[in-house]
Amino acid sequence: MMGLKSHRYDGGVPRWDPDARERLIAAALQLFAERGYDHTTVSEVAERAGLAKSTFFRYFPDKRDALTAGQETLSRLLVEGIAQAPDGATPLAAIGGGLTLAASAMTPFTHELGPGLLAVIAANVELQERDALKHVGMTAAMAGALRQRGVGEPAATLAAELGGLAFKEAYATWIGADGLDLGELARAALDRLHAAAATLD
Numbered sequence: 001m002m003g004l005k006s007h008r009y010d011g012g013v014p015r016w017d018p019d020a021r022e023r024l025i026a027a028a029l030q031l032f033a034e035r036g037y038d039h040t041t042v043s044e045v046a047e048r049a050g051l052a053k054s055t056f057f058r059y060f061p062d063k064r065d066a067l068t069a070g071q072e073t074l075s076r077l078l079v080e081g082i083a084q085a086p087d088g089a090t091p092l093a094a095i096g097g098g099l100t101l102a103a104s105a106m107t108p109f110t111h112e113l114g115p116g117l118l119a120v121i122a123a124n125v126e127l128q129e130r131d132a133l134k135h136v137g138m139t140a141a142m143a144g145a146l147r148q149r150g151v152g153e154p155a156a157t158l159a160a161e162l163g164g165l166a167f168k169e170a171y172a173t174w175i176g177a178d179g180l181d182l183g184e185l186a187r188a189a190l191d192r193l194h195a196a197a198a199t200l201d
Contacts, residue, residue, distance in 0.1 A: 021059045023049040028066040037124040075141040077102040082145035091151045095163035103183035114175030139164040166190035
């Protein structure tokens with residue numbers, strides 16, 4: 001995931017000394033916002049970050065991946081949290097454990113870049129498709145973890161879908177304000193969605 005250092009922007013390169021990966025992510029987001037995703041090159045991202053182009057490719061296969069950094073880690077934490085749920089936990093309770101563990105990995109860096117990231121994705125169809133695939137991957141990972149616990153279908157997939165929606169809703173709320181706990185937001189969103197689903201009978 002993204003690093004733990006807190007920082008803020010001051011026009012150009014951020015005023016902190018993060019590792020190269022964070023610098024590349026921040027530079028990519030700045031340039032995508034300024035010039036548009038399609039008009040920004042990997043070389044420009046590396047230059048803005050004060051790094052060599054070859055360094056970019058040590059961390060990311062292409063510029064899209066600079067904006068989806070941490071996806072594999074997020075899915076892994078969701079799965080681990082579900083697996084760690086107590087025996088006898090309901091599927092939604094296990095999902096809640098996954099959301100809590102995944103939320104614990106989100107950092108001040110993630111929080112600060114969040115609004116700009118969503119804006120860049122909203123402005124580009126390719127990135128919207130990549131973001132949708134990220135959601136599909138997270139949901140599939142959670143459903144698989146539930147099946148490993150013996151949850152059958154369609155319950156595993158339905159619970160995972162609610163978990164994915166809850167995390168997306170909570171993330172949007174979390175990046176919009178300071179001092180909020182992402183795990184609490186995600187669990188509350190999951191409860192709301194579960195209650196809403198119950199009214200569909």
